[in-house]
Amino acid sequence: MGKIILGDQLLERSDVLIDLEDRGYQFGDGVYEVIRVYGGKLFTMKEHIDRLFQSAKKIKLDISMSPEQIQDLVESLLKENGVNFGSVYMQVTRGAAPRNHKFPLPASNTKAVFTAYTNEVPRPxxxxxxxxxxxxxxxxxxxxxxxxxxxxxxxxxxxxxxxxxxxxxxxxxxxxxxxxxxxxxxxxxxxxxxxxxxxxxxxxxxxxxxxxxxxxxxxxxxxxxxxxxxxxxxxxxxxxxxxxxxxxxxxxxxxxxxxxxxxxxxxxxxxxxxxxxxxxxxxxxxx
Ligand SMILES: Cc1ncc(COP(=O)(O)O)c(C=O)c1O
The missing domain is CATH 3.20.10.10 (D-amino Acid Aminotransferase, subunit A, domain 2)
Structure with missing residues (x-):
């Protein structure tokens, strides 16, 4: 289990609160990736992070972080949790706003919500x-x-x-x-x-x-x-x-x-x- 990432923070899972009106939760309005970890090393990390950005672009979602920032966050999470054989799950949602199908207006200052966590998963x-x-x-x-x-x-x-x-x-x-x-x-x-x-x-x-x-x-x-x-x-x-x-x-x-x-x-x-x-x-x- 270990720590998780919310935004750019490394936190205890029990300290994390996700808003009930997060658009990921209500509309599935977000994108995700799963990266494999072998012996503590991320496999094809860059390709997965690139695809996360491509998916986000296709749904007009601004991740508000750079691929390098996400890479650093994921690497620090992996190190913190000491994963050996497992995976990193990461997702970005369009954030929390009063429920309405339309995208939140820029003036509402709704920010994308980035989360990531790790799992220990043996090879099958x-x-x-x-x-x-x-x-x-x-x-x-x-x-x-x-x-x-x-x-x-x-x-x-x-x-x-x-x-x-x-x-x-x-x-x-x-x-x-x-x-x-x-x-x-x-x-x-x-x-x-x-x-x-x-x-x-x-x-x-x-x-x-x-x-x-x-x-x-x-x-x-x-x-x-x-x-x-x-x-x-x-x-x-x-x-x-x-x-x-x-x-x-x-x-x-x-x-x-x-x-x-x-x-x-x-x-x-x-x-x-x-x-x-x-x-x-x-x-x-x-x-
Ligand atoms: C629908 C679908 N197709 C293909 C794949 C395989 O993609 P990848 O090799 O990037 O894991 C996945 C992986 O989860 C998937 O959900």
């Missing part, structure tokens, strides 16, 4: 080794999934549907086209090609996805950003998902049926080891 070793099961579900989200916004109700419902079926993730589809997971990006492998939905308004362009695209390019593994259908997903040689906390996670069963041979595939294994090497290289931590 056995799932990475053995793979996980997923369901397919309809993508009922809005048309700006490229924004990492606090509005996650459709994602929450899809993840719960997966959990109710004893599964790890729900892979979403819109009009028969596979978009992404409820909290991950989704990929198929067919004839040794990795295929994933293009980074447009229908998915979040995951930081893990971007790292993976570079690793594929550097290792001559075809990485194709192209729409594919549920039928392609169900008949793929391999399926995997990626996210900050799940890394490169093999999917071995979909809607109760085996994917490929029902075990993590060769390309997925290769990508897992390339990704681990990248973590080791960037953090200088042997994971």
């Amino acid at each position: 070793q056995s799932q990475l080794e053995n793979g996980v099961e997923a369901i397919t579900a309809e993508d009922i989200r809005w048309l700006r999934c490229d924004i990492k916004s606090l509005n996650l109700l459709p994602n929450v419902l899809a993840k719960q549907e997966a959990a109710d079926s004893g599964c790890f993730e729900a892979i979403l589809h819109r009009n028969g086209i596979v978009t992404e997971g409820s909290s991950s990006n989704a990929y198929i492998v067919k004839n040794n090609e990795v295929m994933t939905h293009p980074a447009d308004n229908l998915i979040l362009n995951g930081i893990t996805r971007q790292v993976l695209a570079t690793l594929c390019k550097d290792n001559s593994i075809p990485f194709v950003e192209k729409e594919f259908e549920v039928h392609d997903l169900l008949h793929a040689d391999e399926v995997f998902i990626t996210s900050t906390t799940s890394e490169v996670m093999p999917v071995i069963k979909l809607d109760g049926r085996a994917v490929g041979n029902g075990v993590p595939g060769e390309i997925t294994r290769k990508l897992q080891s390339l990704f681990e090497a990248k973590i080791n290289q960037e953090t200088k931590v042997e994971i």
Whole structure:
């Protein structure tokens, strides 16, 4: 647990008060990020902070802090809490103002509210080794999934549907086209090609996805950003998902049926080891 950040202050969690009329709380009017910590080191921190600013810009939210300031705050929080393997969650809301859908007027002096906290979270070793099961579900989200916004109700419902079926993730589809997971990006492998939905308004362009695209390019593994259908997903040689906390996670069963041979595939294994090497290289931590 440890300390948390509110604005530019490092505080005890029990000392923090969030206004009932904070727009994040009432409207989901804000954006967030999750950064992974390996052996006390932040992985792809700059990329996450950059995306926080991009998301904020897309909803016309002025964070009122610089990326460098946020970086310093997050680093001091991490040091203070002594996190080893875990994550930093950070979010910015449009602040507290009398409830009204419109943005608060500049004259009201409403300020964005930045908060961050840490968690100790082990790597999901056995799932990475053995793979996980997923369901397919309809993508009922809005048309700006490229924004990492606090509005996650459709994602929450899809993840719960997966959990109710004893599964790890729900892979979403819109009009028969596979978009992404409820909290991950989704990929198929067919004839040794990795295929994933293009980074447009229908998915979040995951930081893990971007790292993976570079690793594929550097290792001559075809990485194709192209729409594919549920039928392609169900008949793929391999399926995997990626996210900050799940890394490169093999999917071995979909809607109760085996994917490929029902075990993590060769390309997925290769990508897992390339990704681990990248973590080791960037953090200088042997994971
Ligand atoms: C909807 C969605 N897509 C994709 C991702 C993967 O993004 P990243 O690799 O940056 O964690 C996430 C992560 O939480 C997500 O919520």
